[in-house]
Amino acid sequence: MESQPLDSESGVDESLVALLLELGIPEAAARQALALTGGHSAEAAAQLYFGSGLDSQEEDDAQGSCYFKMVFVVNMELSMGAGKMAAQVGHAAIGLFQLLQEKSTHRDMINQWDEHGAKKVVLQGSNTDQLLELHALALSLELPTYLVQDAGRTQVPAGSHTVLALMGEEEMVNQLSSTPDIGF
Structure with a gap:
């Protein structure tokens, strides 16, 4: 070959x-x-x-009419309680938002996202490997991402990947989240 x-x-x-x-x-x-x-x-x-x-x-x-979407993928293999999941999604949201604000190139994205309703979606990820695969794919597409690693003080071991946050144009993010290899 x-x-x-x-x-x-x-x-x-x-x-x-x-x-x-x-x-x-x-x-x-x-x-x-x-x-x-x-x-x-x-x-x-x-x-x-x-x-x-x-x-x-x-x-x-x-024509300048992009719609953006923020997506949070929760690692379901960790069996986190509802409160723990909510806290981890909160960490992901804050981390991603801070990352977006640090780069001037992302300010327009934040503004357009906010102007069009600040769409946010939470999805279930099967396991750590799936989060890492999605993270790598999002990075290859140059999408802003934030991967939360837990401190290990409560329900999950230290260093566990709990939530992946990513943001991008809605059509691209929709394609990414429906990729057969990812399997949402």
């Missing part, structure tokens, strides 16, 4: 990116679609791009 040329920084198969560019898909969108589909098929990435609204999302972006 012939090896494919990979971009050393992103791990993306550049021959697949080139195929998507030939279809008229912008480079950033091609890389996003490849990341969301596992990076193994130009066909799957093209189907996602044209079939999911990512192409119309770019038109909306060009």
